[in-house]
Amino acid sequence: MFRRPRVFGALAGAGVILLALLAAPAGAQPSAGAPPDRGVYTVPAGNAAARTAVAGSGVDVLGTRDGTMTVVATPAQARSLRAQGFRLGQVGDFDAMLAERSGPPRAAAAAAEFPPGDEAYHTYAEMTEALRAAQRAYPGLARLSSVGRSYEGRELYLIKISDNVDRDEAEPEVLFTCNQHAREHLTTEMCLHLVQRFTARYATDATVRQLVDSREIYVLPQVNPDGSEYDIAGGRYKGWRKNRQGSGTDPNRNWDYRWGCCGGSSGNPRSDTYRGTAPFSAPETRAVANFVNSRVVGGSQQITAHIDFHTYSELVLWPYGYTYADTAPGMNAEQARRFADIGRRMAATNGYTPQQSSDLYITDGSVNDWMWGVHGILSYTFEMYPRTSSGLSGFYPPASVIPRETARNDAAVDVLLRAAGGA
Numbered sequence: 491m492f493r494r495p496r497v498f499g500a501l502a503g504a505g506v507i508l509l510a511l512l513a514a515p516a517g518a519q520p521s522a523g524a525p526p527d528r529g530v531y532t533v534p535a536g537n538a539a540a541r542t543a544v545a546g547s548g549v550d551v552l553g554t555r556d557g558t559m560t561v562v563a564t565p566a567q568a569r570s571l572r573a574q575g576f577r578l579g580q581v582g583d584f585d586a587m588l589a590e591r592s593g594p595p596r597a598a599a600a601a602a603e604f605p606p607g608d609e610a611y612h613t614y615a616e617m618t619e620a621l622r623a624a625q626r627a628y629p630g631l632a633r634l635s636s637v638g639r640s641y642e643g644r645e646l647y648l649i650k651i652s653d654n655v656d657r658d659e660a661e662p663e664v665l666f667t668c669n670q671h672a673r674e675h676l677t678t679e680m681c682l683h684l685v686q687r688f689t690a691r692y693a694t695d696a697t698v699r700q701l702v703d704s705r706e707i708y709v710l711p712q713v714n715p716d717g718s719e720y721d722i723a724g725g726r727y728k729g730w731r732k733n734r735q736g737s738g739t740d741p742n743r744n745w746d747y748r749w750g751c752c753g754g755s756s757g758n759p760r761s762d763t764y765r766g767t768a769p770f771s772a773p774e775t776r777a778v779a780n781f782v783n784s785r786v787v788g789g790s791q792q793i794t795a796h797i798d799f800h801t802y803s804e805l806v807l808w809p810y811g812y813t814y815a816d817t818a819p820g821m822n823a824e825q826a827r828r829f830a831d832i833g834r835r836m837a838a839t840n841g842y843t844p845q846q847s848s849d850l851y852i853t854d855g856s857v858n859d860w861m862w863g864v865h866g867i868l869s870y871t872f873e874m875y876p877r878t879s880s881g882l883s884g885f886y887p888p889a890s891v892i893p894r895e896t897a898r899n900d901a902a903v904d905v906l907l908r909a910a911g912g913a
């Protein structure tokens with residue numbers, strides 16, 4: 491039910507009614523075209539083939555942990571899964587849970603603003619200002635640029651951090667990307683934490699100084715700013731995952747490596763894992779890919795390592811996602827062992843669970859498969875805090891966890907930065 495008070499009849503003038511209508515929070519309305527009556531369910535699925543079947547049914551997979559998936563499903567999807575023999579446990583109504591998490595509607599919420607209590611999370615404007623502030627405070631270490639624009643025209647900001655930042659030195663380059671998925675706001679904070687750590691602590695932290703001096707670090711805090719802004723529009727969470735092109739493309743199914751090959755994405759535009767009309771049909775993935783392509787200098791890719799941050803489930807994942815096989819074209823046994831070895835070393839520092847991406851379920855068109863398959867970049871996905879969630883707290887943990895859960899990855903990030911040099 492809407493909470494809008496039914497007082498219009500008591501108001502005197504049409505102008506007052508118009509103002510009241512304008513002040514109604516946009517988030518109180520179901521989002522246009524959203525399927526009705528979406529439920530949140532737990533689904534036990536004990537092996538990767540079963541999980542691939544669940545993910546492939548078109549449900550929105552929120553998280554997967556210890557053989558249980560948490561998904562958002564329409565009534566038809568729930569019926570279909572039950573007909574296939576899956577046992578669904580209903581957690582709640584998706585939209586009611588979103589409304590509950592967002593708190594009471596506010597009369598005059600800004601266009602994009604986190605709900606009360608979550609203001610420590612950065613909106614796009616606040617993220618932009620944080621990056622500008624880093625460049626202003628540390629002009630010798632940080633240089634802000636953009637790899638292009640989102641579908642709605644927002645700059646896709648990229649900040650480079652290194653000593654002699656204005657020179658392209660002969661140092662291994664490492665890329666960190668965040669927020670491909672709109673509602674995974676903790677990841678934007680993760681990237682901003684990296685920026686803060688590698689600039690503000692340079693003068694006093696010997697490890698930071700050594701890494702910044704010997705690497706060229708690129709941080710892209712919001713790959714999907716349109717989706718992220720939409721997710722918080724009017725101060726109400728929407729549970730939105732995709733970009734804002736048409737009914738939305740899942741950026742992490744849109745990369746041009748074995749795109750749509752293997753049942754690990756959807757061809758249905760309404761699906762939350764819609765792969766788009768073509769590889770790189772999303773301007774956001776195309777722009778990031780163009781940047782990575784531009785780092786081929788003298789025939790050799792300068793970027794040697796990459797982490798793409800997501801939430802949630804506390805996992806360290808590596809390619810390939812499109813196949814269950816450990817080895818495949820472009821991934822020999824030695825390379826697979828190196829992925830696993832570095833993945834496990836990182837996971838040993840943050841307590842995440844390390845595994846090949848397809849051990850979870852099949853995905854195709856993911857960033858990791860493209861980074862490795864096309865460029866030979868040691869590319870990982872981190873699924874951040876929390877480990878499990880029965881509902882929406884997985885995407886919307888309280889802002890109080892931001893410092894702890896971002897710093898938790900410091901040592902893992904350092905492992906990767908060292909590995910980028912061949913160690």
Ligand SMILES: [Zn+2]
Pocket residue numbers: 670671674800801
């Ligand atoms: Zn994600």
